[in-house]
Amino acid sequence: MEALEAWRPIGLEQRELRAEYRALVSGSPAAALDRDGGPEHLTASCFVFSPDLAQVLLCFHKKGRFWVQLGGHIEPADDSVAAAAHREAREECGIDDLRPLGGGVVDLDRHSLGDGFTRCSAHWDVGFAATASLTAVPVGSDENDDVAWWPVEALPVNVPPHFGRRLRGVLDRIAMVEDDRHAGSAGQPSA
Template sequence: MMPLANLLTSLMALPPSGSRDAYLRFLNSAGDAGLHRNAGPEHVTGSCFVFSPEFDRVLLCFHRKGQFWVQFGGHVESKDVSVAEAAQREAREESGISDLALLSPGIVDLDRHDLHAGFSCTAHWDVGFAAAAAPDVEIAVSDESEDVRWFPINELPVQVPAGFRARLERARRTAMSLIGPRIGC
């Protein structure tokens, strides 16, 4: 399935909401161009929230351009077969965790945000996914970040984007529901 068709199918699987419906309108209007950064000032990006297996910690990067702590993510590239694959690739590149895998292909977050100075784009239509990694896994800082660090879910740093705490909690709950009950926990 092509990336656009795959994303539209994933969006349609979500419960109706203002965000979901806005994404569908944007993609139906923009078509394939909505997935490519060179096709216009607004486009889809893929991101990945990396949780500890117990979902009590989150791995964040300090974004060099944005100057805030945030989940991993970035632009869809021509080699990506889906936005989920782009999110996983970005999380691997930006965290240094080479074998990081998504918990599910299910979307856990939708966040359209305007961009400011330092960005060549004007807005990102971010589609978030989730992965899990052990907090003692070896991590690395990429060129796009100044730092990568684990934080307890209830002790996030001050420098996070507006609304991030609520988005993180929704993404955490959604990710937990996607994997279902865990045996032995």
């Protein structure tokens, strides 16, 4: 899981969670990536933002009955967890033109699942980010009841617990990566 190895966590909670993810993956790599490998496994999600990062695209999850970022299970045909995240996002929102953002993993979140989830008891989610134009019209899928843009500062009431904190962490991660990118290019001669 190269993406996890390359990721620099922000804060103690994310560092500890990364260590737990690494243990899960190294202990049983095939099962960790397979939705049928056990009741707890990795999933891939994608936080889709408007280019100015002021809006986030959320889906109303059919089983969970809440607004959340796009994502789902890793499929055997996926080349990587990042590829799974972006595929799931395209499938769930109907927007093909998603541009990766944030340089890799932007979030880790392990969460227990409710009664609506029959085969899974917990998802170990690996989050990535992308941007899409606000002029692109999102279209829902079989896995959600709706897809809509929301201001990052005015999320809907029915999001999972701590989702606002999680979203803020994703935006902080993106800002850190962009700051590093600009700092690295500041010393480069122009062409």
